[in-house]
Amino acid sequence: MMVTLVGVLASCTLVPFVLYRLVSEDYLVATVDLLLISTCTLSVKWAWRTGDTERPGLMMALAFCIGAVTVVYKLGSDALYWIYPLMVFLFFLVAPLKALWLLLSMLTAIALLYLSNQSHIFASAFQFVVFIATTLITCVFAYIFAYRTHVQRNELRTLATIDPLTGARNRHHLSDELSGAMQRYRTSGNDSGLMLLDLDHFKSINDQYGHQTGDQILAQLIPLLRQMLRQQDQIYRYGGEEFVILVQGIQLADLHQLAEKIRHGIWQQLTLPDEKTITTSIGIACTSQARDWPHWLQLADQALYQAKHQGRNKVMLAENTVTT
Numbered sequence: 149m150m151v152t153l154v155g156v157l158a159s160c161t162l163v164p165f166v167l168y169r170l171v172s173e174d175y176l177v178a179t180v181d182l183l184l185i186s187t188c189t190l191s192v193k194w195a196w197r198t199g200d201t202e203r204p205g206l207m208m209a210l211a212f213c214i215g216a217v218t219v220v221y222k223l224g225s226d227a228l229y230w231i232y233p234l235m236v237f238l239f240f241l242v243a244p245l246k247a248l249w250l251l252l253s254m255l256t257a258i259a260l261l262y263l264s265n266q267s268h269i270f271a272s273a274f275q276f277v278v279f280i281a282t283t284l285i286t287c288v289f290a291y292i293f294a295y296r297t298h299v300q301r302n303e304l305r306t307l308a309t310i311d312p313l314t315g316a317r318n319r320h321h322l323s324d325e326l327s328g329a330m331q332r333y334r335t336s337g338n339d340s341g342l343m344l345l346d347l348d349h350f351k352s353i354n355d356q357y358g359h360q361t362g363d364q365i366l367a368q369l370i371p372l373l374r375q376m377l378r379q380q381d382q383i384y385r386y387g388g389e390e391f392v393i394l395v396q397g398i399q400l401a402d403l404h405q406l407a408e409k410i411r412h413g414i415w416q417q418l419t420l421p422d423e424k425t426i427t428t429s430i431g432i433a434c435t436s437q438a439r440d441w442p443h444w445l446q447l448a449d450q451a452l453y454q455a456k457h458q459g460r461n462k463v464m465l466a467e468n469t470v471t472t
């Protein structure tokens with residue numbers, strides 16, 4: 149985790165300086181350094197406890213910017229060299245645009261302190277101009293680099309998690325999401341529903357109309373499903389023409405109604421080039437019926453098998469009920 153790495157590195161770097169400042173009786177700078185080490189420790193703990201890296205990262209970044217202005221004000225040009233590693237450091241902690249804004253605010257504060265004659269930060273006006281020019285250039289290059297990395301990371305995440313043909317999620321995070329829903333049911337009694345949906349006779353559709361038409365049907369299915377679902381409901385492509393829909397916070401009766409609505413919607417709205425209809429079979433199960441997430445999925449799969457077995461174009465409920 150980046151916040152931990154940066155927090156530990158920054159703290160380790162600062163410890164010898166705290167000792168040095170204490171020995172040389174520079175108590176203000178020693179206090180600032182100690183506060184920065186405490187902020188790093190708190191942020192790392194916060195990130196580990198909550199799994200959230202955004203707010204702890206921002207807290208650390210803000211503390212370092214304020215600390216840097218204070219130390220530069222107190223120590224003058226001796227402290228200026230630290231601004232450069234800090235500029236790179238901030239891009240590891242917060243999103244590129246936030247890091248850029250923080251850095252520009254920090255540089256403005258240093259410039260205002262100097263221009264208002266409140267401190268002899270710079271030995272000469274020339275040194276001031278060189279400092280501003282070099283820090284701005286570093287800011288711009290660091291921002292471009294961080295922004296490109298950010299975009300590429302998002303693209304990689306999309307490639308790893310989204311099925312390119314349908315736009316549904318792939319199976320990558322399905323087990324995590326299902327075990328999360330199972331966990332929520334155990335801790336708060338909040339039931340969730342699972343639908344396993346499989347288009348009927350898809351092989352004959354491919355054989356009769358061609359693979360490309362089959363692909364188009366699969367691509368049209370997801371927007372149609374999204375119209376009938378809430379924004380927080382998740383659709384995963386489980387296999388070729390088989391999809392998993394995870395519906396959080398729903399009881400079995402309502403899940404059944406929703407599955408019927410979906411079955412009808414597909415029957416009415418998803419059509420072949422010659423206007424013939426396409427049907428679907430759906431197996432459904434709720435967290436309250438299952439022992440764990442693989443069992444939950446297995447129950448929905450058994451229900452889907454029943455729906456196929458009983459003639460297709462049907463919604464079947466899982467039969468098992470867990471007894472505790």
Ligand SMILES: Nc1nc2c(ncn2[C@@H]2O[C@H](COP(=O)(O)OP(=O)(O)OP(=O)(O)O)[C@@H](O)[C@H]2O)c(=O)[nH]1
Pocket residue numbers: 313346347348349350351352354358359360361362363366387388389456460
């Ligand atoms: N066009 C297209 N076809 C796919 C894709 N993935 C899987 N398929 C096809 O989907 C078909 C699934 O066939 P089966 O598993 O026999 O099932 P089915 O014909 O739908 O029959 P039932 O499920 O029993 O109603 C196979 O012919 C696969 O080639 C895909 O991405 N695009």
